[in-house]
Amino acid sequence: MDHFNLYNSLSKKKEIFEPITPGTVKMYVCGPTVYDLLHVGNFRGLIFFNVLRNWLKHLGYSVNYVYNYTDIDDKIIKKSKEEDKLVSEISSKFIQEFENDFKLLKISKASHNPKCTDYINDIISFISDLIEKKFAYVRNNNVFFSCKKFSAYGKLSGKNIEDLISGHRITINQDKENPIDFVLWKPSDHGEPGWESPWGRGRPGWHIECSVMANAILGDQIDIHGGGMDLIFPHHENEIAQSESKTGKKFAKYWVHNNFIKFDDQKMSKSLGNIIKARTFMTDYNPEILKYMILSVHYRSSINFSFKQIQQSIISLIKIYTALEQAQNTIKGECNISNISYFKEELEIVQTSFNNDINTPIVFAQIFNVIRKFNNAFKNEKNENIAKEFLAFFSLVGSILSLFSEKPKKILFELNLILLKEKNISLKQIEIEIKKRDKSRKEKNYKESDLIRDELLGKGIELKDTIDGTQWSVKL
């Protein structure tokens, strides 16, 4: 695939990617509502869209990437009441917490991280414009968007207005002309945060902020708009309605949506209590594992997290870093190879796969092919050039995936420690046993040394004798 093909939720097809303005890409991804720590699901989008951005940059585009914070919302207000704190205290706390989590991922930041409350004036003038153009109406200090005025309503989600009205699941609001109309501005009660507006003191509705911030920072038309697939309706549908009604232009050229993370085959949800916070995951396991797991499945398929899957990912990462360590140990001096020839074929497939709607599972398949090829070449002699090319391959692919930049020795130890947690043995015990065994081996008392090794193996610990001494690893 010579061109970059990207699946567009709007056309439900892969399309050749061509930005509106040649050479530059404007990308907006809906960020979190900041009222709690984020879960791994939120991070799936973040990790995927980072790869998309990296790939676009690799293709030579200059990318303007906006990832927003929704810092005014009913959920934040609810939390502020529960905790008797200011809304701004809650939101700034969780923005900070998010940024702390984000740093652990070691991926580069978006170009902009706008906050909704910094754009209240823009929101007010955006809404005023919609009222002027008769797409919105005022009722009792509320402003509603009139969906039937926007004839293309439903084009993203494939819904039609009649079906939505006949559905029983829409809350009837007396002020609405039509049950499916949605609120652009609503009044704030005493004690709730609010801003003066032509419609009284109030705050923005649920969808307007993304339209406004995208417009303020990126302009009337953007190339890529992304988010989780549950945002398709109503959030993104409503964004289209607002933005296109205001500007009369097509809002986003490509709509890109990532699928969900399930846990033990169930959608993560608060009611089921199976939410995994990103921080918990990264503390219990490792950010590298999170990135690896998320990218090892195509972004439009759902992923299932389970303990077994996590273990498998750890094993795969150990395999990768073991080879990286081998290569790094082989080369002397700098590794500054720009031309990869030994792994040319695999690299081409990698590029084709990224071009094919960011098909990361195929990229991983190539990574393992490259590892096998490298190990094969190293069976007989240690060829420094191949090691350098191997590292160059990983440096290139790793920079797009934002993976594989850890120090092998360090992460291999950490990964094994994670696996060790599930075993009934401590690191200290293992070290003592290894010393005992070394002594026996030096005395050529192999019967004794094998006994020690077999006992450890029985507990799930494998020993391997290397030139650097005996090392241990966890066997599943």
Add this chain to the structure above:
RNA sequence: GGUCCUGUGGCCGAGUGGCUAGGCAGAGCUCUGCAAAAGCUCCUACACCAGUUCGAAUCUGGUCGGGACCUCCA
């Protein structure tokens, strides 16, 4: 009820008309004091039924199963 997605080997997971990824697990071999790592080899599947086609996991129709959205949600 409406709209849409999906069903691949023991497990995970790509592939969307012929060449049949990759990982984990399992078996055998090479290497090694014995192991491990690594390599080689094997295990080779596409829910079911019909149709289109020289040829289908891949297209079409139907059946059955799983899931999402329609309500805040990544």
